[in-house]
Amino acid sequence: MIQRETVIPVPYRRSEFTRAWRRFRRYRPGLFGLCFIVALVIMAVIPDLLSPHSHIYIFRGMRGAPPSWSHPLGFDHIGRDMLSRTIWGSRVALIVGLLATGISVVVGVTIGAASGYLGGRVDAALSRLVDTLMAFPVLVLLITLSAVLGPSLVTVVVIIGVTGWAQYARVVRADVLSLREREYTLAARAAGAGDARIIFRHILPNVMGPVIVLASLGIGGIIILESALSFLGLGVQPPTASWGGMLSDGRAFILIYPQIAIAPGVMISLTVLAFNLLGDGLRDALDPRQKDVSLDR
């Protein structure tokens, strides 16, 4: 058993990574997505250093004032600096996008793997659970849950994460069903490996490619969901700056101060675009057999 470990050539893994990176690099839009996301992460980590003013300070007498040199994006409806709020808004978008996706991936992979590997009654029960979850229209479900639990950043992350795992479970289940029957799984079993070892060392590494692709394509959708919730007043609460919440103010004052609705929308669009392009690039790099399936729900 111990000797089998040494049979796996270590450098092979790195070359696998290098090959994936080479394939990824060929897709220019994917590189753009990656660069934009890196910039966004920096913005979200140190917004206080990057923004010219405080994001919650109210400048008196500047309600909805137009852009000027020191305030390039103007002011919002109560006189806060739009540029600073837009920069701070990246934090909420990234936190929700990444954490909620993380929760969904962990739950979905676990349930999908259990469902596909164990089969039988467990599979039937879990599959109905997945069907049920998919039968609830996402936004309706999120709005209800957010109202029930009381809207906040934590609520938003948890409810999006906990309701979004079904698609991962479906993909992983289908892959595990076929991987379970592969020769190398049989070989591992013949060599005396237990279920846990087979799942974690032989099956899960092989489903991670599609899962990573699905996750990177899903983050954009989650950021849109988060901003939709905040737009409806059921997401992150003021005075925290979130792009969806800013758009909500923008809607309320659209006929008086239309400029409030522009910058946050541009940022949401660019961010979602960046994650979608990254996902496309990753699909080319990690999962060449997968077709162009749009995962929008």
Add this chain to the structure above:
Amino acid sequence: MLRYLASRLMQGSVVILLVSIGTFSMMHLIPGDPVDLMVGEAQVTQEQLDMIRKKWGFDRPVHEQYFTWVANMARGDFGQSVVRTGVPVRNMISEAAVVTAKLNLLAFFISIAIALPMGIVAAVRRYSGFDYAIMVFSTLGLALPNFWIGLMLIVLFSLLLGWLPPFGLPSWQGYVMPVAVIVANQTALLARMMRASTIEGIGEDYVRTARAKGLTEGIVVSRHVVRNALLPVVTVIGYRIAFLLSGTIVIENVFALPGLGQLFIESVNRVDYQVVQAIVFVLSVLVVLGNLLTDLVYGYIDPRIRIG
């Protein structure tokens, strides 16, 4: 076919049962007693409170409340609104559903009519300028949040040009912008799928055979490529029709349209139990039925599904 039908029906009803339990328990987790909300600031005695509880059935055990609710729902009786007393929930829902249905069906037919030809032409002329333009359009269409597109349309057509009403339904013109927003979104998705599906079809052996036996390119594409390429797209269309009714909540909110989405948000904010419960349940059942129907149609037009 019969076995396939039976098994899908069976699965569908289990899901609907689970959906009803899910909806019911979700609503009963809401903090705050509906009776307190009803009474509000009014001075009432404990006796009166008990009477109200009894009248609405809040005094009975939860599982009994559940069974009564399910039985009523099955008969199409959605109960009375607790907050807006006197109005049957069914009337509220059916009134709002008309607006939402008009909005969505209109948008849906328009987007199918635009998206499918767009996808097919893009695939046949792959790598052409047209193909490139379609891909850029659909990539943007999937990335821009539809409620933001809506806001920008309001700025352009209501504020700057003054052509269309920004909010509500003063006339048929109120439908123009919301429909346009949904069409943009749907078209982006469907055109992309149709393109991918057609490209795959073009590479098939039977297409090469059709060309080899001398059919014109037009006939090869229309008879051999498109007919098969439509299959996966039809499924997606079917699955999405059911979701459409609920997918427009935010759009209805942007344009202040008196549809299901608005009714839903309003009821959530006013903790109007019965209405929220009824809407969530009805929409979920629609999704299940829509999926079931799509599966059956798909099983019918593509024998590989029901046999395999």
